[in-house]
Amino acid sequence: MSRKFVAGKRRHRRSITVGTDFTTGSGIAVERAGQLALATNSRLQIVHVVSQSTMTPAIPLPSQWTTNVEPVRRPDAVRALRAAVELASRHLGAESPIAATSNLVRVGAPHAALARCAGIRQSLALVIGVHRPLSPGESFFLGSTAERALRDGSTPVLLARTRVTGPYRHALVALDLGELSLRVARTAATLMPDAEYDIVHFAEPLGLRGRGNKLQRENAAAKILTLCASVGMETSRARVHVLPGSPRGGILAEVRARMPDVVVVIGTHARRGLARMLLGSVADYVIHAAWNVDVLAVPPEN
8 A cells, every 4th residue: 555544643452464465365355454553543453474485494313303403504595584584574654554553573374474563563453464375285184374364263263355435334243142252242342333234143943933933043143232232332223133054054044145245153172183174163164165355253261
């Protein structure tokens, strides 16, 4: 962005963190993060992560094969790393979309470094751009930086895909009746204070159509509205839809039907290993399947 916006004069106690690699996708993320910072009167933190690919691991001796060996820093690799950091630092100054911005360059794995920077500042959100839709192989075996950042930290992660034309005006918020939904609703209300909210909740029908199912839907809707009001969401702009079925397919159907600016979902839960790879989570699924809309995933707090 060529125009820089000046944030309010109040002291910034909150922050929005965004990762950049100076591509078109990350440029969209920086613009969106700047808009969120202005909407929440937060400080913007732009982070560029220099890969450690220039670090060459040592070759262990036979007696060391069962031990962990620290990587060796070659002099030429260190010089290249320093040059990359200095170049990134110069580029960052030109990317700042608002005046209240801090620029950081870190070295390491992008998902871990971004999650750490956002966690240290207790950011309201970590914004990440995307280059293109991931292929099924990448999605299944590798995951994305957004997914990995969700697993490494407790900061809500926004995957920014769409061009910024202003604040979010229409949010699709998926809630259940668990404790984490409080944090999901609070995050949506904080980051999108002026939006219209379509809140969807999915529940298995009790059986045949009748009074039981109608009462179930009414009770669930009342509980969700109470939950939203308790975290400061403007409920006059919230419409609750209690729908049959599972969240995975249901959220995508609602995205197609309602065409929101952003989808807010419960983030990755603490699963690991093969079960984590095979089962995934609703957030993982929506991040990859809802490829034409921004997705905000809110994980549990550590």
